[in-house]
Amino acid sequence: MGLSWQQGPLAAGSIGHFLTPEPLPERLLFAEPLRRRMRVQFNDAWIADSENVILFHEPGRYPVAYFPREDVAEQALVPSGKVTRHKDLGDTAWYAVHAGERTTERAAWEFTAPPVYAAELQGRIAFAWRAMDAFYEEDERILGHAADPYHRIDIRNTSRTLEVRLDDSVIARSEHPMVLFESGFAPRWYVPRADVDETKLSPVEGQTFCPYKGLCDYYDIGDASRAAWSYRNAYREVDRISDLVSFEPDQVEVYLDGTRLHLEPGQNVVPHGVDRGLDASEAKGR
Known part of the structure; x- marks a missing residue:
């Protein structure tokens, strides 16, 4: 996340690169x-x-x-x-x-x-x-770690059509999803629950924790494990996605304006840091 985490500018898997005539050191502090x-x-x-x-x-x-x-x-x-x-x-x-x-x-x-x-x-x-x-x-x-001043989240409304399918079933279809842009990650698309067939979502035990968004709940869809998630009570800074649902494009079929989305490299969250892992227990008392 942010400057040196996930795909940030100083991360080993950075999505961009510095425009310099000579190669930079392998590790920049x-x-x-x-x-x-x-x-x-x-x-x-x-x-x-x-x-x-x-x-x-x-x-x-x-x-x-x-x-x-x-x-x-x-x-x-x-x-x-x-x-x-x-x-x-x-x-x-x-x-x-x-x-x-x-x-x-x-x-x-x-x-x-x-x-x-x-x-x-x-x-x-x-x-x-x-x-x-x-x-x-x-x-x-x-919570989680010292706040990274380079970590940013932007949430935007859109009129693009998002459809989620598994086999022959339509799990969700929305003409007004929200897109969340977060430092170090590809865009994530969130759908209002009114546009989701919740009978297809099976809640699973266990939550994860994001220092910037809050506690996250997960859902199985058929045999697709943890194929959807939701921040039921997202932090006030990002409360526009509270109780909306997002879908994992490597677990189910996610289409944006008819084009199928795929999980981008580096998109998976790595939950460990210098001396600890991020887990939900720290956030319970916020």
């Missing part, structure tokens, strides 16, 4: 000031609070927030003695995080001697997302 106040909560204590956070992007990873050590509670970090090595930035020291009666091992890290070109990460601490209770920008909780 990018760091920038977040310019937002960010806080970390652990065991009911604020263990980090900073307006000087650096957001670090590397290929195939979610963006990670790095806090100046002086903005981290003095007693919160307990050296673990564990050192690993980052392929670009060198030795990485790991810490347990401690507050009150609670301690979590390998919950924070720092680059102990980054190369000169990455000197702005020197003396900064990152926290494992799932090991913390919550991350906040000002007083609003941020």
Whole structure:
């Protein structure tokens, strides 16, 4: 998603390319000031609070927030003695995080001697997302990973005709679907439920979670597993797709103005990041 994730400009599977006379390095790292106040909560204590956070992007990873050590509670970090090595930035020291009666091992890290070109990460601490209770920008909780300022969603009305078929059955037909454009992904088409034969949708157990859209429910259609999905209560930023249904073009036949759509390369969501996977449990309490 965004700058370095999925098919973003710095991702290994980028859909575009930089127009330069010489090839760029295989891996491009990018760091920038977040310019937002960010806080970390652990065991009911604020263990980090900073307006000087650096957001670090590397290929195939979610963006990670790095806090100046002086903005981290003095007693919160307990050296673990564990050192690993980052392929670009060198030795990485790991810490347990401690507050009150609670301690979590390998919950924070720092680059102990980054190369000169990455000197702005020197003396900064990152926290494992799932090991913390919550991350906040000002007083609003941020879910999934540090917000990527390059991730964008645009939703548009259209008068094009979308039809969904499986074998000889029409599952949906709409002359007013919505199209969702999301950074790093091909367009996704959403259909009002009034235009869907819901008798053909079989709800399945298990939800997934998108930090930008919310909790997602899935449906089987005949033998086609998880062939449709819906954000029943999408986040307010994207509430135009709330309770609409979208269909997977590699599971069922999806036609746009008579032309069949196919799953584009890189369209599948990769749910893992630098230190965790995205799952629905984190979003339940939003």
